[in-house]
Amino acid sequence: MDIAKYFYLGVEKMKNKYLKISVATFVSLAVIFAFTDLAISQGYADPQSGWANFLELYGQLPGAFMGFLGGSTLLALYKIEKNFKSIIGVIGIFILTLFTSLMFWGDIFGAQALLEETNPIPPLGLGLLMLILTQVFLRRIPANQLGEYKAAAKVALTLIFVAGLLSVWSIKIPWGRWTYRDMLEIGDLSLFSPWYLPQGNTGHHSFISGHTALSFCVLPIVLLFKKNKRQFTIAWVLALTWGVIGAISRVKIGAHFPSDVLFGGGQTLLWFWVLRIKYNENKV
Numbered sequence: 001m002d003i004a005k006y007f008y009l010g011v012e013k014m015k016n017k018y019l020k021i022s023v024a025t026f027v028s029l030a031v032i033f034a035f036t037d038l039a040i041s042q043g044y045a046d047p048q049s050g051w052a053n054f055l056e057l058y059g060q061l062p063g064a065f066m067g068f069l070g071g072s073t074l075l076a077l078y079k080i081e082k083n084f085k086s087i088i089g090v091i092g093i094f095i096l097t098l099f100t101s102l103m104f105w106g107d108i109f110g111a112q113a114l115l116e117e118t119n120p121i122p123p124l125g126l127g128l129l130m131l132i133l134t135q136v137f138l139r140r141i142p143a144n145q146l147g148e149y150k151a152a153a154k155v156a157l158t159l160i161f162v163a164g165l166l167s168v169w170s171i172k173i174p175w176g177r178w179t180y181r182d183m184l185e186i187g188d189l190s191l192f193s194p195w196y197l198p199q200g201n202t203g204h205h206s207f208i209s210g211h212t213a214l215s216f217c218v219l220p221i222v223l224l225f226k227k228n229k230r231q232f233t234i235a236w237v238l239a240l241t242w243g244v245i246g247a248i249s250r251v252k253i254g255a256h257f258p259s260d261v262l263f264g265g266g267q268t269l270l271w272f273w274v275l276r277i278k279y280n281e282n283k284v
Contacts, residue, residue: 030262040257044252051252060103061108063217069156070154077150101130102124164268169210171208172205175198177199177205180256206260207259216243219239221239222236
């Protein structure tokens with residue numbers, strides 16, 4: 001993927017005022033949080049917060065399900081040919097789609113908090129069942145109708161892996177930032193580091209927020225309503241609101257600092273923008 005090319009095309013297509021507002025807001029918050037991260041968490045965080053703990057377990061479900069729907073749609077539309085590339089392609093889509101299904105059911109069974117105690121059999125079984133039933137349903141829809149959502153499906157499936165997993169963990173591991181609640185647990189706030197100073201692979205992964213990134217992975221839903229301006233706007237507001245709520249919950253529970261969620265959500269928005277141009281969803 002030529003990221004620079006699609007980024008440039010995105011800049012050309014976006015109205016200048018919205019681009020300037022978005023960039024200015026992001027940069028301003030990044031600068032502010034560079035000096036206020038710890039103070040905000042000290043004043044706001046509550047690791048015992050009920051609603052924030054609930055979202056820690058289940059807040060990623062909508063994003064995972066959006067990726068699952070994207071993969072399922074592509075799988076239903078895939079035309080298998082008798083060649084190696086085609087066979088590898090359908091196997092790849094199947095594996096990625098099944099993985100998003102496992103993410104969904106894994107969260108339902110509390111895998112985020114109970115990794116060691118969670119039995120993998122129920123999520124795997126339900127994941128396969130959901131995938132099979134979804135295929136039965138989608139294949140009843142005429143291909144020309146379902147095909148209208150092919151580009152949106154590509155965006156949804158790609159977004160969850162690129163923005164929700166690969167991008168997040170490629171930053172988390174080398175950054176090595178302690179979370180606020182981990183510092184509280186051992187009673188040592190001197191371990192705090194500002195977001196702009198990577199600490200190396202310390203085993204701590206506060207920067208950037210993966211939960212926030214996955215919360216914003218609901219964004220592809222707006223592409224389903226692009227033919228109706230009012231519905232499109234409502235979908236944008238709801239998707240962004242969900243992402244922001246997810247971000248706030250991470251700060252509330254002490255799992256992340258404000259800058260962690262800013263960059264986690266920001267990079268997902270950026271990837272969504274790039275992927276829309278990449279897959280040229282306006283023509284589908």
